[in-house]
Amino acid sequence: MIPLSWYLTFAAILFCIGLYGVLVRKNAIAILMSIELMLNSVIINLISFWRYRAPEGISGQAFAIVVFAVAAAEVSVGLALIISIYRRRKSVVAEDMNLMKW
């Protein structure tokens, strides 16, 4: 029997790794990959809370499906933006995307 704490600790570590990647990486595609890590840890949290706190209902799984759909939409739009920026400015470095920087 695995206690709930293991899943939550794992998800917290994965989220922090993703946060580190978002803050530190230069390449915009790598930043999107780190966001995927963070979203995955959120889904693990949702499903483990569903399993340990309310397994008789189904709401945790329904929320997880919505998060899946949001992740898919987010990554498609994000990569389209990066490819469009690459066409215009020949760069995928996040620091170079400063057109709207104040």
Place this chain on the structure above:
Amino acid sequence: MTAQQIIFLVVAAVTLIAGISVVTSRNLIHSALWLILTLAGVAVFYVLLNAGFFAVIQVVVYIGAIAILFIFAVMLTRRVMQDTGPQSNSYWWLGALIALLLFAGIALIFTNWQGFKALPPVMLDQSGKLVQLGLSLVSPDKYLLPFELASVLLVAGMIGAIYVAGEKKQ
């Protein structure tokens, strides 16, 4: 230590090492491949959590679609960002500090919470869960509205991606 716990620890170690490699590896293609390993490890966790349907979705949606999309995007934008030189900015220590602080905060909240060490309750109707999930996604008094909103969001994301990334004819 039961077999489940050993599986959990091994998969967790592999997944976390793969996750660290995603954010530190210099070659972006390698990053994407490590990302696939991380997603596969997360799929194993869904199986351990008695949510096998999500393991299947994870493989189909994340590994099958999103990771391949990442690899295509890396290949389309490859030349500008050669794999030499530092891939992280000069404030990497600040990022690591913020991540560690966040983890410390989460750990603090968890240790003060009663249900942290809870064991899983027995699941009675395990095979009927998928039917229940499917029915709840299409019944108006449950999750029909979020489900439809998610599908509208997907269509909007698809149209937006095609419009933004498509070649404009001058």
